[in-house]
Amino acid sequence: MATVASADAVGGVRGxxxxxxxxxxxxxxxxxGLVAVVGVLFVAVAFAAGHLLRPVVPTREKMLTYxxxxxxxxxxxxxxxxxxxxxxxxxxxxxxxxxxxxxWATVFAAPGFGGTTLVEMFVFIGFLAVGLxxxxxxxxxEWT
Amino acid sequence: MSPxxxxxxxxxxxxxxxxxxxxxxxxxxxxxxxxxxxxxRGVIGLFEENCTVCMLCARECPDWCIYIDSxxxxxxxxxxxxxxxxxxxxxxxAIDFSLCMYCGICIEVCPFDALFWSPEFEYxxxxxxxxxxxxxxxxxxxxxxxxxxxxxxxxxxxxxxxxARKTAEKLAAAQETAAQEGTAQETEPREGDA
Amino acid sequence: MSGTLDVVLRLVAVLVAFxxxxxxxxxTEHKVMAHMQGRLGPMYAGGxxxxxxxxxxxxxxxxxxxxxxxxxxxxxxxxxxxxxxxxYLLVLIAIPVGPNGLVGQAIDAGLFFVLAVMGVGVLGSIxxxxxxxxxxxxxxxxxxxxxxxxxxxxMLLAAGSVAxxxxxxxxxxxxxxxxxxxxxxxxxxxxxxxTAGLAELQRPPFDMPVADSEIIFGAYTEYTxxxxxxxxxxxxxxxxxxxxxxxxxxxxxxxxxxxxxxxxLWTLVKxxxxxxxxxxxxxxxxxxxxxQLQKLAWTVLIPLGLAQIALTGIVKVVIS
Amino acid sequence: MTLAAAHPGFMSPxxxxxxxxxxxxxxxxxxxxxxxTRQLVHAALWLVxxxxxxxxxxxxxxxxxxxxxxxxxxxxxxxxxxxxxxMLTKAPIGRSPDADSxxxxxxxxxxxxxxxxxxxVVVDAFRxxxxxxxxxxxxxxxxxxxxxxxxxxxxxxxxxxxxxxxxVGAIVLSRRGAPARRAxxxxxxxxxxxxxxxxPGAMSERAAGSERAAVSxxxxxxx
Numbered sequence: 022m023a024t025v026a027s028a029d030a031v032g033g034v035r036g037x038x039x040x041x042x043x044x045x046x047x048x049x050x051x052x053x054g055l056v057a058v059v060g061v062l063f064v065a066v067a068f069a070a071g072h073l074l075r076p077v078v079p080t081r082e083k084m085l086t087y088x089x090x091x092x093x094x095x096x097x098x099x100x101x102x103x104x105x106x107x108x109x110x111x112x113x114x115x116x117x118x119x120x121x122x123x124x125w126a127t128v129f130a131a132p133g134f135g136g137t138t139l140v141e142m143f144v145f146i147g148f149l150a151v152g153l154x155x156x157x158x159x160x161x162x163e164w165t
Numbered sequence: 166m167s168p169x170x171x172x173x174x175x176x177x178x179x180x181x182x183x184x185x186x187x188x189x190x191x192x193x194x195x196x197x198x199x200x201x202x203x204x205x206r207g208v209i210g211l212f213e214e215n216c217t218v219c220m221l222c223a224r225e226c227p228d229w230c231i232y233i234d235s236x237x238x239x240x241x242x243x244x245x246x247x248x249x250x251x252x253x254x255x256x257x258x259a260i261d262f263s264l265c266m267y268c269g270i271c272i273e274v275c276p277f278d279a280l281f282w283s284p285e286f287e288y289x290x291x292x293x294x295x296x297x298x299x300x301x302x303x304x305x306x307x308x309x310x311x312x313x314x315x316x317x318x319x320x321x322x323x324x325x326x327x328x329a330r331k332t333a334e335k336l337a338a339a340q341e342t343a344a345q346e347g348t349a350q351e352t353e354p355r356e357g358d359a
Numbered sequence: 360m361s362g363t364l365d366v367v368l369r370l371v372a373v374l375v376a377f378x379x380x381x382x383x384x385x386x387t388e389h390k391v392m393a394h395m396q397g398r399l400g401p402m403y404a405g406g407x408x409x410x411x412x413x414x415x416x417x418x419x420x421x422x423x424x425x426x427x428x429x430x431x432x433x434x435x436x437x438x439x440x441x442x443x444x445x446x447y448l449l450v451l452i453a454i455p456v457g458p459n460g461l462v463g464q465a466i467d468a469g470l471f472f473v474l475a476v477m478g479v480g481v482l483g484s485i486x487x488x489x490x491x492x493x494x495x496x497x498x499x500x501x502x503x504x505x506x507x508x509x510x511x512x513x514m515l516l517a518a519g520s521v522a523x524x525x526x527x528x529x530x531x532x533x534x535x536x537x538x539x540x541x542x543x544x545x546x547x548x549x550x551x552x553x554t555a556g557l558a559e560l561q562r563p564p565f566d567m568p569v570a571d572s573e574i575i576f577g578a579y580t581e582y583t584x585x586x587x588x589x590x591x592x593x594x595x596x597x598x599x600x601x602x603x604x605x606x607x608x609x610x611x612x613x614x615x616x617x618x619x620x621x622x623x624l625w626t627l628v629k630x631x632x633x634x635x636x637x638x639x640x641x642x643x644x645x646x647x648x649x650x651q652l653q654k655l656a657w658t659v660l661i662p663l664g665l666a667q668i669a670l671t672g673i674v675k676v677v678i679s
Numbered sequence: 680m681t682l683a684a685a686h687p688g689f690m691s692p693x694x695x696x697x698x699x700x701x702x703x704x705x706x707x708x709x710x711x712x713x714x715x716t717r718q719l720v721h722a723a724l725w726l727v728x729x730x731x732x733x734x735x736x737x738x739x740x741x742x743x744x745x746x747x748x749x750x751x752x753x754x755x756x757x758x759x760x761x762x763x764x765x766m767l768t769k770a771p772i773g774r775s776p777d778a779d780s781x782x783x784x785x786x787x788x789x790x791x792x793x794x795x796x797x798x799x800v801v802v803d804a805f806r807x808x809x810x811x812x813x814x815x816x817x818x819x820x821x822x823x824x825x826x827x828x829x830x831x832x833x834x835x836x837x838x839x840x841x842x843x844x845x846x847v848g849a850i851v852l853s854r855r856g857a858p859a860r861r862a863x864x865x866x867x868x869x870x871x872x873x874x875x876x877x878x879p880g881a882m883s884e885r886a887a888g889s890e891r892a893a894v895s896x897x898x899x900x901x902x
Contacts, residue, residue: 056464108653114849123471184396191398
């Protein structure tokens with residue numbers, strides 16, 4: 022795998038879009054992969070060192086679930102009505118919408134796109150906004 | 166309400182920023198001795214010479230942290246042929262400062278001025294059991310109790326002084342009458358003689 | 360060979376930054392918060408104004424027993440701190456500090472990479488919340504999830520606006536394209552991004568998921584020792600990352616007066632100032648209620664983000 | 680993968696292809712554990728691993744944009760949504776013996792059939808297309824954007840309508856019967872005297888009761 026100095030990669034990004042070569046691409050992501058490996062190693066070393074340093078004196082009391090000093094009653098789970106679950110639906114839908122902003126953002130001002138593409142995105146965002154407005158009017162965003 | 170939206174938020178930020186630029190009010194306690202107000206209440210001292218083991222303090226203590234042991238002694242009669250008297254002798258006087266809540270009721274109720282507030286406050290221990298202090302320690306703290314401030318000139322006399330003075334006056338008056346009776350035959354009673 | 364050395368140096372630099380900068384922020388928080396409250400803060404550890412307080416804390420954490428509650432899901436419980444910490448390390452490598460390749464590693468889809476990976480960290484809190492078998496933790500985990508859901512979107516929108524302005528989603532590319540007039544132009548987006556980022560980090564005033572007066576410490580209630588320390592490190596690393604990102608996206612990164620060969624210093628100064636603001640906000644504002652949190656995200660930040668995108672698009676097409 | 684194996688690669692086989700194969704195996708393993716584990720939340724977490732593995736596969740195919748979309752949307756939000764849902768319903772720690780429905784063989788058949796169809800379609804469609812690992816990156820954001828807004832504008836706009844429909848649908852479904860539910864829970868509380876019992880158990884019981892009431896209400900409304 023060829024290694025390219027990252028300055029070249031930056032230059033490639035700023036230059037023509039197609040000048041971004043796969044070799045630089047793989048180099049960049051192999052470094053990211055290395056960071057991930059380093060991170061995992063760091064955590065592993067920290068846990069191992071902690072294992073050597075810390076005392077291990079488990080008692081039954083200590084292993085109890087903490088409930089402000091009172092013996093825990095029942096299990097952790099209880100059925101409750103949590104209204105912000107609807108928000109998570111909203112989010113997934115809106116996030117899918119928002120994702121498209123990014124490829125659009127990189128090209129819409131380029132020659133050959135311009136105003137038309139802007140209008141296209143505004144139509145897209147318009148639908149998004151209508152959805153948000155609908156949710157608002159329906160009282161989904163209200164708590165009580 | 167506020168003229169500009171976010172006005173209140175900015176005001177809050179200004180307050181915290183202003184506080185940051187001012188000198189902090191923290192006293193560096195172990196390095197610098199604290200400036201305690203006069204007669205601050207740190208710990209309870211025992212003036213054991215005054216204690217008559219009446220047990221009022223132990224009984225009134227809300228969390229029962231005063232322990233008193235005593236025994237009776239018989240005192241031989243003061244005058245020959247008189248009655249023998251019994252007297253309470255203090256064996257133990259201890260206050261458990263891990264229980265004490267510094268309400269000061271014991272000091273208030275003591276009829277013989279045996280308990281005092283001392284400004285001493287550095288008596289932390291690493292073991293809770295060592296916070297039960299015995300009479301010698303309590304007596305030592307007594308030395309740290311400041312002398313009471315002088316009474317206001319216009320104040321009413323303290324009761325014990327008033328009582329003592331009255332007794333003294335009575336005695337003086339009695340003596341005077343006795344003296345007058347003795348000298349009445351010789352001279353006229355002098356005016357204004359006290 | 361020099362290429363390998365270069366990569367190793369960058370890795371070491373990123374790891375050092377990852378371990379040192381959060382501590383610096385934490386110590387600054389100790390002192391700044393104290394002085395804002397008329398106190399002194401730590402004064403003993405290390406001698407001079409308690410500079411080594413967090414080192415002492417670290418030593419303490421390492422010596423503490425690692426308690427896993429009997430009812431907990433052991434492996435998930437033990438893994439959760441790593442899941443919440445590592446994304447920030449990954450993100451740190453993509454943040455440019457100075458021009459001419461002064462960056463851990465330039466990534467073409469840098470902005471996108473950063474946003475995607477940061478979102479993963481929340482999984483750690485959710486795992487911790489569920490695996491603790493504790494009612495407070497479960498509630499904390501739920502609140503964390505709800506908060507992520509609400510605030511990820513404004514972040515995406517605001518970041519999208521910058522990407523539009525720059526015409527690229529590479530982080531060094533965005534800073535290269537920066538002009539000073541971007542600051543007023545992208546002001547709304549910047550505010551939205553920073554606020555949403557604060558909320559995603561669960562920093563006060565958006566710390567409902569760890570509201571100590573209600574649910575002890577939320578998802579982290581059952582944690583002790585080193586694992587708890589890792590959660591804390593994740594929070595402060597998150598502050599560093601958020602401030603650095605805001606600097607890079609909205610404040611022009613290394614641009615500034617006399618930025619000839621000291622561009623990296625500008626990045627650091629701006630990041631530090633933003634970190635100060637994070638602390639300042641924590642001291643100043645009371646915690647938002649859960650419904651206020653959600654309402655702020657959906658009815659204020661998201662519409663503002665959309666408005667910023669519209670503004671950016673129009674201005675961009677007009678000037679090009 | 681088939682293609683990479685069939686054609687001596689553009690990169691040396693020791694590079695990207697080996698990584699691709701290894702990550703593929705790991706992803707497959709994680710996916711298998713996801714569907715076979717009896718611990719619900721573990722299944723969701725293994726799903727994270729599988730989806731992350733897929734993202735790495737995309738990365739290795741130079742589909743940078745799709746890879747990070749995968750992480751952002753699937754790992755960052757769909758799985759969080761899933762975990763959220765699991766925590767709201769019952770997600771006990773430890774095994775759930777009732778997690779299996781007994782349809783294992785049917786599910787396996789469907790899965791194999793679906794996989795076979797997909798593999799066949801993909802192989803057939805891209806038979807003569809190569810990802811040039813030596814040339815420009817194929818799936819960068821810019822390329823994706825250019826292709827999307829030059830050739831696929833109409834599907835893109837249609838997508839927004841679809842998402843809007845999904846949004847409205849979700850709101851309508853979640854809001855329907857909300858007033859009825861409140862009334863039902865009040866009635867239920869009054870009837871069964873559950874309001875008199877104390878503790879957190881009572882609250883959850885009441886919530887469960889109201890859920891049941893709402894479900895029955897919905898059923899009667901539909902019939």
